[in-house]
Amino acid sequence: MKKILRLVVIWLISQMAATAYAVECASDSMTFVDVLSSQFNVPANSQEGTVLWQEQWPSVRFTCTNAKISEEISFWVNPDRLVLGAGVEPAIIFNGRTYTAISGNVGTGVFIKPGETRTFTLSYTVAIIRKGVVPPSGVTAVSSYPMFQMDGAGGLNYQRGLNFRHVVTGGTFHYAVGGCKLQTGSATKAVSLPATPMINTVGGTAGATDFSIRATCDNLANKVSFQFSGPTDPxxxxQFRNTAPxxxxxxxxxxxxxxxxxTIPAQGGAAAIREASVSAxxxxxxxxxxxxxxxxxxxxxxxxxxxxxxxxYN
Structure with a gap:
């Protein structure tokens, strides 16, 4: 009886291997290694989904073949389901949307049938984003981490060397509880403009007055973004509306x-952001x-x- 069971198990395994999907997708090389050359900060109070690093690839050529079924060529983010580090995860940005491993296969819009060879060009961005709990301190080093594999929608081809992988390596992620805050005198700041004659033309300006605001940051912050908003002129x-009685x-x-x-628009939004580097x-x-x-x-x-x-800040 034991021999029969052993034969059945072997036969089932061989059958599974014979019916596995095995689309092969190549680029100029089967593995592209993106070298991260700097330190990235992961503030504990940063929002989930914040992009910590990204790099756009505007025109990458792929060739796919050996399809066993008709299926859509897809990105598979984090194909090995490896943990990149505490508080961070890999992602791709494709057609304006951000995808992570939980997204499953991300369709490219390119379909392949058995016997076909499809050659096409895609634009995508690889990114590392904030996710989950950030430790109060520590460092994560990135080493040969697969961001995605190009494959068929039916499933991953785990036979290495047949499908393109985008890999990142190098660079470190540093964790910190601290952050940046406006200095005393900047948190609530009154700016006095001089009295001026009437402005004669619509769009004309007068009484220009320079001032500055400052933020104090911990030693991990590199850059601060200041986003403005307020009541708008009808x-x-x-422009910021005159609210004087x-x-x-x-x-x-x-x-x-x-x-x-x-002009920094009073409506806020991305156009109302101005940045300053952190020094000392x-x-x-x-x-x-x-x-x-x-x-x-x-x-x-x-x-x-x-x-x-x-x-x-970041």
Whole structure:
């Protein structure tokens, strides 16, 4: 009886191997190694999904063949289901969406049939994002980590050397509880603009006044992002509305960072972010506020506006 069972087990295994899916997908090389050459910080209070590192690949050529069934060519993120490190996980960004291992196969829109050879070009971004609990301290080193395997939707081909893999190596992730906070005098800051004559034209400015805000950071922060928002002017939503009682009509406050001179929109969002590097534990952002005429007619009077700032860092 034992011999019969052994034969049955062997026969089942051989049958499974014969019916396994085995799409083969190659690029210029079967493995591309992306070398990370720097230190990446993982603040404990950073939001899940925050991109800690990413690199875009705008045009990668693939050739797939040897399909056993009709199926869609797919990305398989983290094909070996390995842990990259505490508080981080691999991802790809494809067609504007972010995918991780839990996404399963990520379809490329390219389909292959038995007997076909398909050659196509894809654009994608590999990324490492925040995920889960971040330890209060420590370092994770990245070594030959497979970000994804190009394969068929039916399942992974585990025979190595037949399917393209994008691998990252080098670099370290450093964990820290600390972060950045606005300095005293920056957390609540009053900026006084001078009295000026009436601005004659819509879009004209006057009374430009320079000032700065500063954030104090721990030793792991490299860069601070300041995101602004506030009440918007009804005639020009980019400008900060005059909220002074019995204030000047159709006069608002325009805010810019002198290093690029582009208006910081009061609506907030990505366009309202300005960045500053951390040096000796401090990030300084220089700003300039001006009166701006947003419509006609304009009247004289007091002007007061409020801007809120949100600080993030990496």
């Amino acid at each position: 005639a020009d939503a980019r 019995q204030g000047a009509q159709n006069i608002a406050i325009n805010l810019v960072a002198p290093y690029n001179g582009i 534990g401090t990030a300084t952002l220089n700003l300039r506020a001006s009166y701006i005429r947003t419509a006609s007619p304009a009247t004289a009077g007091p002007v007061s506006a409020q801007a809120e700032v949100t600080v993030t």
